[in-house]
Amino acid sequence: MEFTIKSGSPEKQRSACVVVGVFDNRKLSLSAELIDRASNGYVGEIIRRGDMEGKLGSTLLLHNVRGTLADRVLLVGLGKERDFRDREFRKAVQSAVKLLNETGSYEAVVYLTEEKVKRREVAWRIEHAVAVAMETVYRFDRMKSEPAEVRRPLRKLTLSVPQRSDLASGEKAAARGLAIAHGVELARDLGNLPGNVCTPGFLAAEAVRLAGEFPDVKVEVLEHGQIEALGMGAFLSVTRGSDEPPRFIVLEYRNAPKKAKPVVLVGKGITFDTGGISIKPAADMDQMKFDMCGAASVFGAFRAVAELKAAVNLVGLVPTCENMPSGRATKPGDVVKSMSGQTIEVLNTDAEGRLILADALTYAERYEPEAVVDVATLTGAMVIALGHVACGVFSNSDTLSRALVAAGDDAYDRGWPMPLWDDYHEGLESNFADFANVAGRAGGSVTAACFLSKFAKKFDWAHLDIAGIAWREGKEKGATGRPVPLIVTWLLAEEAAPA
């Protein structure tokens, strides 16, 4: 979809559709008011008849409104004016775009971006309108033999800003929103692909493709022999049961001064998690194709940053393999040696994510990073703790944790702080190795993060447990592309205010 920014009166737009808001209860927004005046009170009349109350997300499509130059006027309910915040703004845009995409308009001029949103500037509204619009029209039908066709899909949105002086910042914000949306799209596509297509080799090929598309992105793919030579015994213990060869993918993007230390992103890339010998129950096991969504979000973040040519130095590390049972698979009780030299008693082969991340974190040391952020669908317990709203943010640095939480708030892709206190470490004690890979059921996401922290002592580090936010279940089953918006917003904030 294409986006342009414009400033001007709604009644004067020559367009297939002009989109204006109505507050609950029947209160016209300023742009709806302008349409109403131009049409001699026609909009007000319709509203008085009770066809549009202004309930958040409701829509009413009007044709040939006299006094206006557009073919259609779309009224969109905004809810109560005093409650119009981030969520409400995004919901209104979503409803409008959904309807536009399903009806005859190829393009439209949207005035919802003129509505004031508490704490937010016009740039925020533009960025989010673009991102929400892209997300709303996203479809994944690559695996269908006959993809359903959308008749007259929405091709172009013009977003209105209150003043001409807002045009420049509006355009910049639109570019940000679009880059983030492209990153989200990539992450969703990779997440949605089935495990028999999206294998470790496929992810490596995707990384190579990304580097081909963006010359600033460099890629290196390590294979089994090289992974072995590095001493990544924890990572290799997970791939043992699989016939699909593992990969260790290294992405690099450098566009800040050479001496600026890089941020390292680490993504969990389990392309299918059966649990291994500690096998999972059959119900819903298909969802474990999403166990590479951390890796997908690292790819998505790279795509966005490269598209924006952001002035940051970035490294992406993706250990990727399958977790399968077999005659050669790692068994409960096996002891493995990590790249850090620390030995691990694998008490549960289903706690595999932390094993592959452990070695990737050790590998990150060589970059003397400014910060390391790992992203992983790590624990079912995270879903219990924060549900599907926020991801867990675990960190050994309060500054880093605060910056990530703030970025999540700005991006409407929220994360929330979780503890890493020493008290939680006790559960990982082992009689046979330096420590075990699992503690008890209690506080499962915290003990998992504690395990990771043992491999992240040499740098500022944060761990995002995205198990609850990376995909949706049920009728809307599919990858969300989160937390690409959070990560990119954080990186761009770092770009603006380097440490």
Ligand code: BES
């Ligand atoms: N990939 C799963 C975590 C997961 C499970 C995410 C369900 C989303 C939904 C991870 O590898 C796993 O299996 N974790 C175990 C850890 C346990 C064995 C300590 C879990 O959460 O049950």
Ligand code: MN
């Ligand atoms: Mn598992």
Ligand code: ZN
């Ligand atoms: Zn897993």
